[in-house]
Amino acid sequence: MADKTLTRADIVERLHEVTNLPRQECQMILEDVLETVCAELERDQDVKLAKFGNFVVRKKNQRIGRNPKTGEEASISARRVVTFKPSPVLRNRIETAHQGGGRA
Amino acid sequence: MLRSELVARLSNKYTELRPAEVELAVDAILDEVAAALERGDRVELRGFGAFSVRRRDARTGRNPRTGAAVNIRSKNVPFFKAGKDLRSRLNNGLDPEDR
Numbered sequence: 001m002a003d004k005t006l007t008r009a010d011i012v013e014r015l016h017e018v019t020n021l022p023r024q025e026c027q028m029i030l031e032d033v034l035e036t037v038c039a040e041l042e043r044d045q046d047v048k049l050a051k052f053g054n055f056v057v058r059k060k061n062q063r064i065g066r067n068p069k070t071g072e073e074a075s076i077s078a079r080r081v082v083t084f085k086p087s088p089v090l091r092n093r094i095e096t097a098h099q100g101g102g103r104a
Numbered sequence: 105m106l107r108s109e110l111v112a113r114l115s116n117k118y119t120e121l122r123p124a125e126v127e128l129a130v131d132a133i134l135d136e137v138a139a140a141l142e143r144g145d146r147v148e149l150r151g152f153g154a155f156s157v158r159r160r161d162a163r164t165g166r167n168p169r170t171g172a173a174v175n176i177r178s179k180n181v182p183f184f185k186a187g188k189d190l191r192s193r194l195n196n197g198l199d200p201e202d203r
Contacts (some may be wrong), residue, residue, distance in 0.1 A: 009155075041194065079194075
């Protein structure tokens with residue numbers, strides 16, 4: 001199984017192939033997509049992308065945690081976190097593609 | 105914000121493109137991420153976050169209604185971890201993972 005890391009450059013290349021727009025414009029579009037999603041999450045708005053998944057902002061209260069290595073107690077500050085809930089379509093695509101050949 | 109709203113917003117900026125072209129672009133981006141995960145690749149978008157596939161081991165679950173034990177086989181699921189910049193933006197400019 002391939003074990004590569006895709007980056008912006010790869011996505012821009014694909015975008016260029018699909019749309020035939022200049023690479024520079026493809027790069028701008030990708031940045032604008034990512035920035036728009038970030039900005040929505042920043043103002044506490046969930047982002048729901050059909051057939052892909054939902055990005056959801058969750059508020060976590062302060063709590064006492066433990067360093068799993070040392071067992072030391074530590075206070076974990078209140079924070080906002082983003083969770084990604086993959087859509088059933090995406091889950092199925094991944095599950096089908098990885099059937100049998102599971103890896104960590 | 106929905107997929108359609110994202111497309112609409114981008115269309116306002118890219119006035120030289122037809123909305124259908126913007127939609128095609130958004131679809132292509134998301135599909136490329138999905139395709140990479142299908143191949144078992146990671147997708148790393150600095151500032152935004154990283155997508156990867158994580159394996160969930162087989163486990164014994166329970167039917168919540170009947171309480172009956174059921175075997176759940178191992179599976180591979182898409183996973184997203186927000187990037188440092190995004191974590192900071194959600195927490196007054198400070199990445200909580202830095203502490």
